[in-house]
Amino acid sequence: MRTASPGGPFALGSEVPLSMEEPADVGIGFSSLRFINDHVGFQGTIKTSPSDFIVIEIDEHGQLVNKAIDESAYETNKIQSEPSDSVKKPKLHVQDVPLEHESNEEVTSLIGYVDSDQNHLSGLENEDSINGVISKCEEESIDLLSSLLDEKTQMLLDQFACDIKGMWNSETESIAPSLELSLGRILDKEQRAALHSAVRQKFPFLATVGSNREVVVKPNLEYKELCHLVSEEEALGFFKYLDAKKENSKFTFKPDTSKDHRKAVHHFLNKRFGNLVETKSFPGQNHSSGDPNTAITVRFREKAHGKRSRLECERRKTVYTAFTLQKENLEMFEAISFLAVKLGVIPSDFSYAGLKDKKAITYQSMVVRKVTPGRLKSIEQEIKKKRMNVFNIRSVGDSLRLGQLKGNHFEIIIRNLKNQVNDSTSLRERILEAIENVKKKGFVNYYGPQRFGKGKKIQTDQIGLALLRNEMVKAIKLFLTPEDMDDPVNKAKKYFLQTEDAKGTLSLMPEFRVRERALLESLHRFGMTEEGCVQAWFSFPHSMRIFYIHAYSSKIWNEAASYRLEAYGAKVVKGDLICLDEDAGEHFPSSKVHLVTEEEESANTYAIHQVVLPVLGYNVQYPENKVGQWYRGVLSRDGLQSCRFRMPALKLNVPGCYRHILKHPHNVSHQLVLADPEVEVEGSHTDDATSCLSMSFDLDASCYATVCLREMMKGDI
Structure with a gap:
């Protein structure tokens, strides 16, 4: 279970004294990031031509x-x-x-009921009321949970539900919305949908959400609000009715003599669930508005259900x-x-x-x-x-x-080989040493420099930071900042920064620059105000808008990984985060993350390749050692103390994820190609001079070949 207790993993928004120990080079560039191996390395050139760098996806x-x-x-x-x-x-x-x-977040909370086409609980009959069959649905949900969850996870879920119920039954009115429990990552879509429904049937006071195939349970705050208007028994029945989605069924609340109170219930139901259901008060047998048997009946809207079926x-x-x-x-x-x-x-x-x-x-x-x-x-x-x-x-x-x-296969040729230092060791020996070291010890799993716009004046992470700080005008100007070149594209950008004349810039911007032109067309329509710039960002697809946020998060992850190695080296220490699943990729739930204890540090229970660091977001846990303090310091430095990584203005949500500090190449092979004996290769003995190195290897998804080569060669790529 994860909570929002002070100092816990979700307390990054709190003020943290900057007297904590942090690296002197916060904000370091890619070339300053640390290595995990201590060999000397060698020099060379990659991507001399496209055929020198072949990438084949592995399905x-x-x-x-x-x-x-x-x-x-x-x-x-x-x-x-x-x-x-x-x-x-x-x-x-x-x-x-x-x-x-x-991170297109899959939401299956209350509003998400309308999107689910899975009707796993079929205990509801086409009757005027479903109150008599709730126990049958509950029994089915319990059986279903047993088949979908292991015993430990079921116990955690029961305890989480008990804790939420206990909080609601206490005098405390508010519950932190960040309270949540991950049930793990369910790969099968139908099983995932069944789990969502089974949890909500057994615990209607809980809501479920999904992101990247992970099922997360949270308090159902709408349930809490409804309990202020009706009995808990009625609230339970209503939410079970909502989740079951039985066509042509109805749910009836208990009779209510107060017209004002019925009006309040109508208002709540229509405000929260009006797109799903409609409500009406029906009098009893006396057919008068003052009838003590007058009750509110709820039924699903035919239009909404028909639209769902049509779209499916x-x-x-x-x-x-x-x-x-x-x-x-x-x-x-x-x-x-x-x-x-x-x-x-x-x-x-x-x-x-x-x-x-x-x-x-x-x-x-x-x-x-x-x-x-x-x-x-x-x-x-x-x-x-x-x-x-x-x-x-x-x-x-x-x-x-x-x-x-699954990953990517690379076939790479490195040319213009040279020794890093002039000593008695041959270039051939340096190359073989580097390859063997990285095969054995791996490489630091940094995001590659191309992710940030290598060689550009304004890098993508700078735009992402401006967006996170809600500085929309600044983000637009950063995107349209020209490079130091005198071509038509950069001339147009320079004109825009000088004049903010979107229409005039459009006449200068070449037709093939589709992104810039789309942005400028929106700015011409909406203007260079904060709101106008927000609208301009919607000229880009979601994947591009969120990319800039990810670029910032990736840069911080790189710096965090480098600082973690500087602070503790290859030793796993108390407060580190460990991934318990050896086969997990980059997107795995927090339930697979374990906080290293002092006893485990002393016993050397874990290895450095199991250590993960969070990529910034609203749904991740942070280390509880110097590295966690470092994260807080960076957020403070960048003015993001109160950032929750949810940006409703741009319709962006960034839950975050975890990334292994180290990765290893697989299926590594290499060949040193001999040079023309009449051509002297600097730093090499004539009897083993080489002109190029041909390599092939496989990397897991989200790993960068350029980063692996950087670790081998010990220099910028």
């Missing part, structure tokens, strides 16, 4: 996506994913930077076509834009598991909706003219999700 089944797929076998394992939003929203290009942990029917009829996209030296969103134009759809109709480098040859899985396999095959020749290719084209059942991959 969830562990297969390279550039290999031919057995379509008949694939049909029985169609891509599974959450239903996509049925409302079409135009999406634009976004820049060439990884976006591994997209439309979703099932949608055509989805999967394919492997190969591209060379091309930004992924430029590729998507081209395909969208040729296929007559919009960019948001494409889904993918992860973003890939521009200056490389990349292979990745994609799914496009509303396009048949035959239609995609018909434009293959046009696609090839754009340095792209598509193959493994087939029908599937749904879209892809970000993170729906």
